[in-house]
Amino acid sequence: MKFLDEAKIYIKSGDGGPGCMSFRREKYVDKGGPDGGNGGKGGDIIFEVSDSLNTLIDYRYTQHFKAKTGQNGMGASRTGAAGKDTIIKVPQGTQVISDDDKETVLLDLTEPGQRVVFLIGGDGGHGNEHYKSSTNRAPRQHTPGFPGQEMWIWLRLKLIADAGIVGLPNAGKSTFLAATSRAKPKIADYPFTTLVPSLGIVKAPGGEFVLADIPGLIEGASEGKGLGDRFLGHVERTRILLHLVDGTSETLLEDYKTVRNELKAYGGGLADKPFILGLNKADAIDPDELKKKVTSLKRSAKAPVLPLSAATGMGVEAVVSALYDVIHNQTEE
Numbered sequence: 134m135k136f137l138d139e140a141k142i143y144i145k146s147g148d149g150g151p152g153c154m155s156f157r158r159e160k161y162v163d164k165g166g167p168d169g170g171n172g173g174k175g176g177d178i179i180f181e182v183s184d185s186l187n188t189l190i191d192y193r194y195t196q197h198f199k200a201k202t203g204q205n206g207m208g209a210s211r212t213g214a215a216g217k218d219t220i221i222k223v224p225q226g227t228q229v230i231s232d233d234d235k236e237t238v239l240l241d242l243t244e245p246g247q248r249v250v251f252l253i254g255g256d257g258g259h260g261n262e263h264y265k266s267s268t269n270r271a272p273r274q275h276t277p278g279f280p281g282q283e284m285w286i287w288l289r290l291k292l293i294a295d296a297g298i299v300g301l302p303n304a305g306k307s308t309f310l311a312a313t314s315r316a317k318p319k320i321a322d323y324p325f326t327t328l329v330p331s332l333g334i335v336k337a338p339g340g341e342f343v344l345a346d347i348p349g350l351i352e353g354a355s356e357g358k359g360l361g362d363r364f365l366g367h368v369e370r371t372r373i374l375l376h377l378v379d380g381t382s383e384t385l386l387e388d389y390k391t392v393r394n395e396l397k398a399y400g401g402g403l404a405d406k407p408f409i410l411g412l413n414k415a416d417a418i419d420p421d422e423l424k425k426k427v428t429s430l431k432r433s434a435k436a437p438v439l440p441l442s443a444a445t446g447m448g449v450e451a452v453v454s455a456l457y458d459v460i461h462n463q464t465e466e
Contacts, residue, residue, distance in 0.1 A: 296375060413441055
């Protein structure tokens with residue numbers, strides 16, 4: 134299934150049905166009064182979180198959603214049937230964004246099975262029976278239904294995950310996800326192998342957690358360069374970040390600082406999240422050189438550094454345990 138995390142759609146709730154003008158006409162009933170019923174209410178636009186969806190790809194090809202109009206009022210004081218609601222099913226983590234500025238969040242759907250009435254259908258019009266009074270015994274007044282609401286909106290998906298992996302392209306993020314879960318991301322020895330976010334369930338001693346892998350970041354990603362800027366939103370909801378650095382890089386410290394700077398520039402609280410710093414591809418580094426790189430990176434980051442090799446499994450269990458401990462402690466709080 135193709136991944137799509139953003140889509141623009143048009144939505145409109147149903148118009149109310151018109152009221153009816155009718156008079157009672159029966160044999161042996163002299164001068165029957167007004168009996169025109171009210172129109173039915175228009176259908177609502179409802180958003181519903183579906184467990185079976187993890188992408189917005191369906192809304193690339195279907196972009197217009199309209200609820201049904203309420204039925205006309207009828208004689209014999211019969212109210213028209215309400216219009217059928219339109220239910221728009223979306224993945225967990227979907228936000229409804231205003232089309233005016235493409236920033237204002239109108240609705241945030243984060244709970245499984247969540248169901249929200251977003252646009253209410255128009256009320257039905259009044260039939261002439263509604264206007265009957267002691268001074269107006271035969272009203273001919275009736276009203277059309279009230280119009281529904283309509284707007285263009287953006288749907289934006291932000292994945293729900295406990296932890297997220299960040300790093301430069303080719304830092305080994307997808308390899309780590311594949312080594313710790315059943316996810317099968319594309320892996321190759323060249324940058325930008327990952328083009329879409331991936332999720333995996335990672336088992337740790339004592340429990341499990343959801344881990345998200347996003348495309349690699351480059352300098353200027355927060356301003357729209359490369360691929361990572363579009364997907365940084367997918368790690369906004371995480372409790373902790375795993376920052377992987379390629380231990381074989383000749384610009385180790387610059388690589389680390391580049392990613393940290395992009396997290397700060399992007400905002401959304403990403404730079405303030407707890408993070409674990411992993412020095413990946415440690416199996417390809419001489420032990421003495423590895424110690425020097427760990428010390429240098431630890432001094433620059435002012436944070437613990439865990440050497441690992443996602444390819445061979447070296448140190449992976451320690452990283453998984455460290456991630457789970459932070460997630461578990463935050464959950465208990």
